[in-house]
Amino acid sequence: MMTEQASNDLRARGNWNPAEPDSIECLQIVYKVAERCNINCTYCYYFNMGEDTALSRPARASVRLTEQLGDWLAHGCAELGVTRVKIAFHGGEPMLVQPAVFDKMCATLRRKVAPVAHITFSIQTNGTILNQHWVDLFRQHEVTVGVSVDGKREAHDRHRLDHAGRSTFAVTEATIRTLVDSAAGDPARLPSTISVMDHRVDYHESYTYFRELGVESMGFLLPDRNADDTEFRASGHAAKYGDRMFELFESWLAEDNPRIRIRFIDNALRHFLVGVAPGPVVRPRKDVQVLIARSDGTVTVDDSYIPALEWYSSTAVHPIASSTVREVLSDPIFLEIESLSHELPEACRSCRWRTICRGGDLENRYTRQTGFNNPSIYCDSYKVFYAKMCDLLRQNGYPAEEIARRFGDNSDNVLP
Incomplete structure (x- = not known):
């Protein structure tokens, strides 16, 4: 049930409802073109x-399914007034599809959707399959490429081995170098990286490594777990992840290069812009609405919520053959997610960092007993x-009084 706080937030957005026209600026479709993987993270x-x-x-x-998906999206964008569509090819490992098939998928989706909404393509790959044919296709269809890599060899091979237990580091690094070289100095064509963090890794070293490769856009993710993970909570490792995040911030700040983007740092620094009031920004249209499109012709909610598995498993799955985009977004689950995203857990409401943290990612707040009404398992991070x-x-000149105005002093939050 939606709380009063969340209802007020949504009313401020103009009685936002994803199934009503002009409520969504962009649809992001995470298209699971391959539902298997050639490595075993x-x-x-x-x-x-x-x-x-x-x-x-x-x-x-x-x-054939891609043609149906293109028609489904074109109709949905026209009906709902959606002006942009982002297609993120995903898996499994999306490059397990044949290059010729990928070529047809991109051409089909652009032909179907472009007359109605601006369409862009990205792909998230483990970097083990690249060849020149793929490089040419990425250039032809203007596909931005993200490579999953956890750092230098020791960090990467701790978790990202193939099914026979062999290293994937050398081929992944070679893929990044090839993509950087093929970008020929064009920042828009440089690959980005996504790394799942490990508290044992030196992230000053990881940052330097990625920059030496030529990467300018990086994502660093906390490992997937929910708030029922009592072993992790007792380990004290959450605070160590906070230290590792800070190492990245130190490295980024020291380089002082405006082209370098780290997503969690960008998100945090928005709350420090002088002249901008602290607190969540509420707009009449939602920037991005994520849907997962699967290989069997069904769509569902964002699967980043899988760590909240009991809850996620109960969410509805909709076939595109018999459901429009508007009918899918009429599912109450989307308003429930919006409500939860605007709603602080009770235990977080007096926290110094509540306006910047917002309780953390939903899946990290979940427990079987109390749902999402919990601090993140990464609260200490x-x-x-x-x-x-x-x-x-x-220390670098940001006004101390501005920090105090936004977040108070240190008296109400003792570091772990």
């Missing part, structure tokens, strides 16, 4: 967290990171 939310329904779906999406970030900003 230990932390994979898609195969190694108890959610194994992908194995019951076709291993590959077809061009955020407290350490934000406190150290504020101290460093202050």
